[in-house]
Amino acid sequence: MSEAVKVSDVGKRYGSFELQGIDFSVRQGFITGLIGPNGSGKSTLIRMMMQMVRPDSGSIELFGHRLAGESAQLRERIGYVSDENYFYDHLTIKRMKKILSPFYGSWDEEKFRGYLERFELSENKKIKELSKGMKMKFSLAVALSHSADLLIMDEPTAGLDPVFRRELLDLLTEEIQDDTRSILFSSHITNDLDRIADYIVFVNKGRLVFDETKDDVLERHVLVKGGKELLDDDVRGLFTGIRETDVGFEGLVSDRAAAQRAFGDLALLERPSLEEIVYFTSKGAAAYV
Numbered sequence: 001m002s003e004a005v006k007v008s009d010v011g012k013r014y015g016s017f018e019l020q021g022i023d024f025s026v027r028q029g030f031i032t033g034l035i036g037p038n039g040s041g042k043s044t045l046i047r048m049m050m051q052m053v054r055p056d057s058g059s060i061e062l063f064g065h066r067l068a069g070e071s072a073q074l075r076e077r078i079g080y081v082s083d084e085n086y087f088y089d090h091l092t093i094k095r096m097k098k099i100l101s102p103f104y105g106s107w108d109e110e111k112f113r114g115y116l117e118r119f120e121l122s123e124n125k126k127i128k129e130l131s132k133g134m135k136m137k138f139s140l141a142v143a144l145s146h147s148a149d150l151l152i153m154d155e156p157t158a159g160l161d162p163v164f165r166r167e168l169l170d171l172l173t174e175e176i177q178d179d180t181r182s183i184l185f186s187s188h189i190t191n192d193l194d195r196i197a198d199y200i201v202f203v204n205k206g207r208l209v210f211d212e213t214k215d216d217v218l219e220r221h222v223l224v225k226g227g228k229e230l231l232d233d234d235v236r237g238l239f240t241g242i243r244e245t246d247v248g249f250e251g252l253v254s255d256r257a258a259a260q261r262a263f264g265d266l267a268l269l270e271r272p273s274l275e276e277i278v279y280f281t282s283k284g285a286a287a288y289v
Helices: 042-049 072-076 093-103 109-118 132-143 162-175 190-196 214-220 256-263 274-283
Strands: 003-014 017-027 031-035 057-062 078-082 150-154 182-186 199-204 207-213 222-227 239-244 248-253 268-270
Touching: 003 042, 003 182, 017 031, 017 042, 017 182, 017 199, 017 207, 031 042, 031 190, 031 274, 042 057, 042 150, 042 182, 072 078, 078 132, 093 109, 093 132, 109 132, 132 162, 162 182, 162 190, 182 190, 190 274, 199 214, 199 274, 207 214, 214 274, 222 256, 239 274, 248 256, 248 274, 256 268
Parallel strands: 031 182, 031 199, 078 150, 150 182
Antiparallel strands: 003 017, 003 057, 199 207, 222 248, 222 268, 239 248
16 A cells, blocks of 8 residues: 555654654555644644654655655645644735745646635635634645645644534545545544544554554444443453543443453443544543542
8 A cells, every 4th residue: 555654763852742653654545534632742743744843763754755855846745734824914815825826836726716716715805814714724725726645634624613624524535536645634623533534543642552444443442331340450451541430430441352351241332432532542540520
């Protein structure tokens, strides 16, 4: 399977925070979701791919080429969308587009205007007059208008209303249909990734938790709910994370078969959501509420 991005043993230190030994791939023709709590290192990894930050160790390859020095030709093959505003606020959409479009040899003006119409954006509006959601739509229009082989999206649904969020997810599903375009989608709104992601990369506290297909992740993990009388030291050791109350508990086990052997019919075993997997993995040891 071809890889649009290959991250190999990457490390980076910022003060007390450290990314260490990160390995994962963004497969060609698929949507990869990058998840993890705030401060886990997701945005740092994306900035490394965009050459905004250099890793202290390890390497990153884009389309089979290792990033080193300036890689303008590689960056031209990337459409980048961030929840941060990188545009000049005093310019109109039309003027900002005139600055951006020459950087892309494959810029498609007709496609860009089609996205402006689809997103209900006026080219005469100044960037500073746009809401956060409208700025995100403009960023998307730019990213989707130059035939990028890889879309890197850092919290693209932040600030978007529920209707456009659903439209965006449908749009990304359309974009991936030709099996050549790849998407890396970082989001704390894991429900979005439940809908569209093929693979999930989970980073927590600067470490890689897993890089697997979404279906494998959801099948392997199980949410267990039961009475506190079922818990002892051996049983507690099964849990990735657990939440306890005065009368019962719920917790995440990363081995469904082990949970079935341990609890049988004595506890309720449910398929977790990605949000629950992130929550319990990040929580770790038992908490009482």
